[in-house]
Amino acid sequence: MAGNHFVASIDIGTEKIALLVAEKDDDDHLRIIGHNVCPSKGVRRGSIFSIDSLSRQITKLIEQTQESFGVDLALFRVNISDTHLTCIDGKGKVPVNEFVSAEDLESVLESAMAISTPTNKEKLHIIKKKFTINESVVVDNPMDMEAQVLESKVHIVTVSSSSVRNVENCLKQSNLEVDKIVLNSIAKSQAVLSQEEKNGGICLLDIGAGVTSYSVFQEEGIVHSGIIKMGGDEVTQEIAYAFDTSLEEAKRIKESYGYAKSISQSDDQFIDFTQGSKEQHQLSSLDLSEVIEEAYLEIFQALKNELRHHNLDTIIKSGFVLCGGGCEMKSIEELVRGYFSKRVKKGKIQRSRISGLETILTDYKYAGSIGLLLHEGDLNKAKFIVSNGGHGVMGKLKKAFVGNF
Numbered sequence: 001m002a003g004n005h006f007v008a009s010i011d012i013g014t015e016k017i018a019l020l021v022a023e024k025d026d027d028d029h030l031r032i033i034g035h036n037v038c039p040s041k042g043v044r045r046g047s048i049f050s051i052d053s054l055s056r057q058i059t060k061l062i063e064q065t066q067e068s069f070g071v072d073l074a075l076f077r078v079n080i081s082d083t084h085l086t087c088i089d090g091k092g093k094v095p096v097n098e099f100v101s102a103e104d105l106e107s108v109l110e111s112a113m114a115i116s117t118p119t120n121k122e123k124l125h126i127i128k129k130k131f132t133i134n135e136s137v138v139v140d141n142p143m144d145m146e147a148q149v150l151e152s153k154v155h156i157v158t159v160s161s162s163s164v165r166n167v168e169n170c171l172k173q174s175n176l177e178v179d180k181i182v183l184n185s186i187a188k189s190q191a192v193l194s195q196e197e198k199n200g201g202i203c204l205l206d207i208g209a210g211v212t213s214y215s216v217f218q219e220e221g222i223v224h225s226g227i228i229k230m231g232g233d234e235v236t237q238e239i240a241y242a243f244d245t246s247l248e249e250a251k252r253i254k255e256s257y258g259y260a261k262s263i264s265q266s267d268d269q270f271i272d273f274t275q276g277s278k279e280q281h282q283l284s285s286l287d288l289s290e291v292i293e294e295a296y297l298e299i300f301q302a303l304k305n306e307l308r309h310h311n312l313d314t315i316i317k318s319g320f321v322l323c324g325g326g327c328e329m330k331s332i333e334e335l336v337r338g339y340f341s342k343r344v345k346k347g348k349i350q351r352s353r354i355s356g357l358e359t360i361l362t363d364y365k366y367a368g369s370i371g372l373l374l375h376e377g378d379l380n381k382a383k384f385i386v387s388n389g390g391h392g393v394m395g396k397l398k399k400a401f402v403g404n405f
Contacts, residue, residue: 009077009372014043014210019061020369021071030373032356034069036061037365045210045229046081048166055173075177077372080167081184082159083227090115090154096147108152117158125157129221155222185215185225187371192323192347200318207326209233212299216312224310228302232326235295242291243283245275259289260296260332300339319343323367
């Protein structure tokens with residue numbers, strides 16, 4: 001179609017960098033036309049510690065992709081994983097002269113967004129949650145409705161300013177421009193959660209190599225996001241320590257023979273592996289599964305503490321949706337189900353707005369990149385309003401909050 005244009009995303013992780021290019025038509029449907037993945041460098045626990053190392057990897061990835069698919073790439077959507085993120089709910093309230101106008105929407109949303117942040121943090125996402133009319137009626141779109149009082153509630157995600165600058169500078173050093181920066185867990189929720197799942201009260205659990213991130217949703221939208229400084233690397237380290245082997249060998253053992261939940265004695269078998277001397281040794285698959293389960297339970301205990309601290313455990317009525325490389329482990333669903341006593345399933349890409357190679361749409365490596373491609377709506381548009389400091393707010397407000405209901 002004449003209106004088609006390209007959308008590109010880069011998912012930066014501790015272990016890998018995944019790139020996707022999609023063609024977007026006039027109906028906002030995306031068709032993936034290019035993809036690539038490479039090892040990550042310069043990232044530890046989801047945070048950038050070497051811009052030079054990461055930038056070199058991204059540059060190589062871009063060059064390979066452009067050469068393979070013949071698409072010139074410059075503008076990218078990119079993720080961020082910040083262990084210092086905080087989530088705040090903002091509330092606004094304004095009087096209305098008979099019928100709700102665009103000016104009333106502007107006023108009530110600006111009031112809700114007017115929450116000060118520390119000098120070392122900035123608002124990454126401002127997510128519209130709900131409007132209330134006359135302190136009793138909750139509505140999605142109050143425009144032109146009769147009212148005396150209009151209230152709004154927004155969800156604000158703040159992150160470290162230095163983390164944002166690191167992402168921007170990394171892409172700039174690779175001669176790329178940032179289209180938008182999206183919190184990792186929010187991006188993945190766009191890819192693997194349906195609106196029905198969000199409405200029912202669900203926790204998206206993403207176990208990456210360096211960190212575990214989670215986001216909780218219910219009917220009015222996102223409730224909370226957080227990050228735990230543990231991930232699949234901890235599992236690998238525990239295996240290496242328990243069996244006195246290298247991290248590389250421990251990772252091979254984990255991926256080839258690992259089970260998240262301890263196996264039964266009847267399923268026990270011996271596994272060949274090497275230690276530091278390169279001599280062949282054997283370990284019990286039962287012993288291996290016990291080490292892996294203990295490592296995962298440490299992550300889940302930290303998550304349970306977080307959920308209780310923020311009073312989220314009772315909200316998660318629909319259970320957990322799992323994604324991330326750490327959730328590819330065999331029997332992980334069974335372990336999560338037993339520990340939290342909740343329903344559990346692995347996330348699948350929502351196909352209503354995206355198509356392409358089946359190998360990409362079923363590969364966990366690309367869930368974050370797909371979520372970045374799909375990311376639209378209030379999240380980024382609300383951020384755009386704030387970042388523009390009120391210049392031309394009226395037109396942007398109508399587009400962001402009125403035109404998208």
